[in-house]
Amino acid sequence: MAGAKHMIDTSFLTQLDRYALPLRNRVMAVHSGSHISTKKGSGLDLVDHRKYNPGDSLKKIDWNLYARTEKLYIRRFEEDKNLNMVILLDASSSMLFPDNSPNKFEYASTIALGVSYIVMRYNDQYMISTFADDVDYTKARKGREEFLRTIDNLSSISVNGKTKLADCADSIYSRIKSKSMVLIISDFLDNLDSIRHAVHRLSGHELVLVHLYDETEISLPETVDGTVKFIDSETNEEFNMSVGPEFKKEYAAEYEKHMAELDKIAYDFKIPYFSININNRPIDAVLTIIGER
């Protein structure tokens, strides 16, 4: 699929104009914006004073208070900070399932753009990084022009490799400087320990797990019967099995067990977890993620 153009639906973006992204925690970001920051800095609202220490900017000295008290105090203001949205998009081969459009990657890209659109509209920063074996970093973007470039990038991105969520989390952890909202959009077809590790690693941020699946992944179609050669879409590993109704039941049970484990991980770390069928409308998925549904 590398090099092929991905079909990304952007028709629904304008419907998102009236929605904003609420943040549970105060954000920590180097860029100023409309969200309440955990930091005190150069905002307009005075919070308190502190004693002057050598090296502090002279501009921050409250001369009026000096006149009254003859002591040097520094004025401290509430600092307004921008939201920093980091979207980690799974670009492993498994995301190319199913064969028809949209596949999981296209759907993931669509909802990533939807979320980014809302962020972009509030002039916040967003960063969409794809990951598979490794993370493909992009710089944080802001503004409408950058947004269009993002769409173009996503539609032509190469999707291959195996999901290695733990490694990717380790790798990106150091790159996210301020406390951000981290959205992981993936099929999470990875080792559960690896997923748990990744969640643990990124749990310092406002982390959201978005799990995408296709119905045929869980319930194998009727045509899949008899001797079947299963080929792993990520590793190309082959596996012959005799498929019957019993097998299909066992398979579905395994899948559901995996999903239950994901839910448990999210519960353990008290982070939101969304399991989304790619047959749903992307806008619904986006609204679910931003908490409007």
Place this chain on the structure above:
Amino acid sequence: MDYEFPLGLAALAGIIPLTIVYLLKPRPKQIILPSLMFVQRISQNVLASRRKITKKITDPLFFLQLLALILLSIAIAGPLLDSISGNSEKVVVIIDSSASMSVPDRINTSRSMAIESLGEENTVIAAESIPVVLAKAVDADNAKELIRNMEARSTSADVPKSILTVVNDEENQNAKIVVISDFENWAGRAPETYIKIANAKNMQLEFRQVGKPAVNYAIVNGYLKDRNDGTYEYTCTVKNFGNESVKLDVQLESKSGLFSPQKVNNSMSLDGFGAQQIKFFSIPQGTSTVEILNKDAVPCDNIAYISIPEITPKKMLILTDLDPAASKSPLITALSLMPDIDVDVQYKLPDDLEKYDVVVIDCEYEPLSSSTVRKIVAYAKSGKDLIVIGNGCLYNSSEMHGLYPVLPVDIISIKEDDSHTIETSGSGKHIFEEISFDEVYMSKYLVAVSRENTSVLAELEGVGPVVCAWNIKNGTTSYVGLSDTVENEAWNNFPTIPTYPVFWVKLLKYMWGIDDISETNVNTGRYQAFDQSTRIKTPTETISSKFVYYDECGIYNLNQKTVAANLYDSAESNTFTEKRLNLAGENAEIQKEDLQTRSPDKLRKYLIYALLLLLVIENVIMFRRKII
């Protein structure tokens, strides 16, 4: 395991291409799945051994087809399984009781074998010319006693018929049938055929052969020829069933109530397996025997019994309008020639009519007087024999019409016509077999119609009866529409043909109830039934029965008839044959083996059921896979 058709197992070779097809053919559907991890997890639950196999061939269709192929080939081969338990509770013993079994060692050995074979419930059958059931479903003790008392009879044996009788009896299902015979005279299909038939009906059939070759001399193919002078000519063949030359003494002995006994001795030399035909002329009425005096293995074929019915002299009156002194009509000539008949030719009716056994009326021109006719009618009605010749006078004269009530026909008219031939009918076909009616030309005749309860023996084609008889009390009145007028006024040429006298002999024998010689000289094995219980004196005992079964050689007295019964069966007399059914040696083992491992059909049936089930399952699978 043995198979009925071992080559059927060659179908198993089909496993090789089937396996190759499944190994080579990229049959598995390829499904690209992101979640193979779950498939792998499931497969870990499967046993390691099964995983190994399924790595190669995983399609259950392969295993179904493999199993179907194996079942099919086994079904074709037909495994022979014991369908009957080794010690059958039900046993049917068929013992050959034919003449050849009278060779001393044979019947004794068969008795021992039969007793050895007995089970809990036994049926004993003597295989003679017909199967004779001696005992049905008796216990072993009773069967033993019966078998010990069994003797060989003097008949030929139809063992295959006995086997089929037993096999076709539904009551013998699951029975073990033991056939004990010398197999000298086997007139059926190969024994294996009967084994298969028995097996098909869930019975076990076992053949046991007895006896060794034994030298025997026999009289075979004996027959009698009527010389039409009251005596017969006897012809027979004396055979030496041995490989060495022998000098045989043959003796003819005749006994009769009418004549003094006669004895004729003769000697003949026969080579090994040689035969010689001998003839005895003028065998008189009564019983005679032709006997080989030399001792041999089978006694019953050494004596040929001959029975020629004894005819007591009869008095015959011929009433005719011809002057007996002047000339003799062909009728008078023919009847006068007959032995044992005292013919009295009269123009007028004698007073002592009752002394005559039979009256013949042959009036051509001059009719009998009315009183004579009345007396004749009364004579016939009293149960005496009467013969009326159909001349013109019988129709033209009103006096002669008085005879009509006793005639078996109604006389209609006289006709001149030469386009009709005489044909025998009914029992006349047999009686007048030797008469050349085809040489007879009729130019003038009486048209007659037969009455009810008459026997038409000969008729003029398309006209009506010419020889007809009926019974009045104990007598018989016959109408013979064949005028014996000769010369220019002749109505037909019958009196001129050579068999004309024979016609009268045959007709009188018929009227007097003297049977054909073949009725008094029969072959053993014949079964004859009577309308009522009859006292029968067999060669060994006297019984009262509604039937007689001639199973002994000798003289039988029944119904005032003397019947001679003879074996006359060279196959049965030949006790020196080497060409018996080969049931000895290696074949015996095969036989035995075959007998113990029978029906392939029982298992075959279940194999086919299983096969059908597999096909149904296979179709269901294919349907689910949307292959069909």
